[in-house]
Amino acid sequence: MAFLGIDLGTSSVKIIIMDKDGKVLGSVSKDYPIYYPRQNWAEQNPEDWWQSTSEGIKEILSKMGVKGEDVKGIGLSGQMHGSVVMDKDNNVLMPAILWCDQRTAGECDYITRKLNQANLTKYTGNKALPGFTAPKILWIKNHNPGIFERITHVLLPKDYIRFKLTGEFATEVSDASGTLMFDVEKRTWSKEMLEFLELPEEALPRCFESYEITGKVNSKAAEETGLKPGTPVVGGGGDQAAGAVGTGAVKSGIMSVALGTSGVVFAGQDAYSVDEHNRLHSFCHANGKWHVMGVMLSAASCLKWWVEDVNKGLGEKGFDILLDEADKVDSGSHGLIFLPYLMGERTPYSDPDARGCFIGLNITHDRGAMTRSIIEGVSFGLRDSLEIIKDLKIPIDEVRVTGGGAKSKLWRQVLADIFGAKVNMINATEGPAYGAAILAAVGIGEYGSVEDACDELIKVTDSMEPLAENSRKYEEMYQIYKGLYLTLKDTFNKLTGI
Structure with missing residues (x-):
């Protein structure tokens, strides 16, 4: 029995295989480019993410001698806040705007001015920052209205990998929290923010808890990766939340x-x-x-x-x-x-x-x-x-x-x-990928809760007293x-x- 943890970072994807006792059997990393078409812009091609991820999954299964049917669950983690916009035919409409992109300063000022900070805090628990997703959607609306009108789906980076694995449009609460479109207290999409952006709620993915099963590997993804069709894929987490699971x-x-x-x-x-x-x-x-x-x-x-x-x-x-x-x-x-x-x-x-x-x-x-x-x-x-x-x-x-x-x-x-x-x-030293694998183990019932898994798997090895x-x-x-x-x-x- 094994679990995959996939961490879609900014410069590379890291994939680990963890056994049921929490031991990391192996890992691979695959790089992909970042594009800087203008000053303060940072973009990536979502298809680059998938090519690197699918190749990495196939490589690690072969490298470790693990069969697709031995993988009982998959957890996803990755860079937060990025925007992947797709049309009704599931085509990506433009390069993904990344968390480190700074083009949306004007949109952040506009959001704060129009809604005021007290309401932003009430609706989302946070303030508008250029890295977040909502200002990116507003930027697309302001600067590429033709693309904005064609948006049928908005995904976060790791959730594009989920879509390619399962065909499902889904996310989970930790990553959704960084969009400025999510009511963090109520753990659901903020109707007020979506109305402000003029973005229909149907454009956003269904939101799960991080340890819940969100879909299963489909036959096309299985053929590309070597995984078994029907393998469960859990919600996972944004890189920091998954990383925290990986540290207990x-x-x-x-x-x-x-x-x-x-x-x-x-x-x-x-x-x-x-x-x-x-x-x-x-x-x-x-x-x-x-x-x-x-x-x-x-x-x-x-x-x-x-x-x-x-x-x-x-x-x-x-x-x-x-x-x-x-x-x-x-x-x-x-x-x-x-x-x-x-x-x-x-x-x-x-x-x-x-x-x-x-x-x-x-x-x-x-x-x-x-x-x-x-x-x-x-x-x-x-x-x-x-x-x-x-x-x-x-x-x-x-x-x-x-x-x-x-x-x-x-x-x-x-x-x-x-x-x-x-x-x-x-x-534990594998970071968010390890946390994602733990969430996969919890999702299929190997552990009763995230806390139980961390108590069992993560141990202190060294301490410094002040x-x-x-x-x-x-x-x-x-x-x-x-x-x-x-x-x-x-x-x-x-x-x-x-």
Whole structure:
């Protein structure tokens, strides 16, 4: 008995096979291109997704010697917010506009102005951001009215793969939450938002819980992939919700921190709540409950920039060299603070003009201090989201950290010290694809609930306790850090205009 987890990322699809005991038997990744036809635009061809996915499924079954009939369920995860629009004959009408596309700033302003933020929060639990799906639909309406009039179906990226596998138009609540067309509290499409967009509800897919079966592999997909016709496909989850399942962050008190290219602070909650200032996203979770999430645009990418671009002469061992130097520097980096806004910021400021900078630099600082301050600055930025979560009275008992930055023991200790909380590593390292496979196992009844599956399969392998002396110093520095953006906001804006 085996389960497939498919994670449709921005640059590649990752496919894993998991056995019934949670062991990952193998994985494959298949790349596909991103197109940037204009400044601030980012698009992909949905057919590229399917070609890579179908080839990847066929390859992993052959590679691992697994027969199609041995796969008992399939779970889907993937990049959120993208728009796939199709006509009545199920043809894709235009390239998919991706989550990172920034063309819809004007549409976001229009939505907020016309509906006002209080109503947006009431209807969707969130504010209008360029990455979300609703502004993309409005952009199509404004700039390609001929295409808008032909729209019969709107799908999210992973749900296009579902359509190709099953022929069904379906999605699930966690991914739907990121469309700005979904009533997160009621776990259903928002009639008010659809009326505003002049989009009929029939154009949107039927919405399921993440662990529910949404369809079965059809004969055409079976022929292309090697899967058995009739294999169940469950709802799955948006990449962050599926990733949280893959780390076991499905119970109140467990918070996950993803130290990837971007940084994500994710906390599940048993009851729906929303930050009154909409600094956090409020979405449905993949376990039938809810979660809040803060996203900073540059996290481990700050260290990558420092090592590979600024200090690229160090070669292959650059990360090891710089991290070793940073480990020899006292906590606080001798009064040096790094602002990690290399790509603008999303939480808590939502400001594309925000800039990265070193504050407090003097002649005594060396490269090790600068490296450590980058690690500390990203961790301070993640704490911004933690503080909002605390304001919402969401309990935090432990932090589970994943992503490339989590490989650094130094970074895990700094995070523990700045958060003032125990930071744990876990045995699962396959991310959203693993969470999707777990959801598939729950969907066919192998486990009674998502929580039961995570309790059984995911174990803590390493823990970092906060060091009291370091935490006291970091508390003082954080109070300085969180005032720096407000001090420099106007300066950032002026620099953008030059």
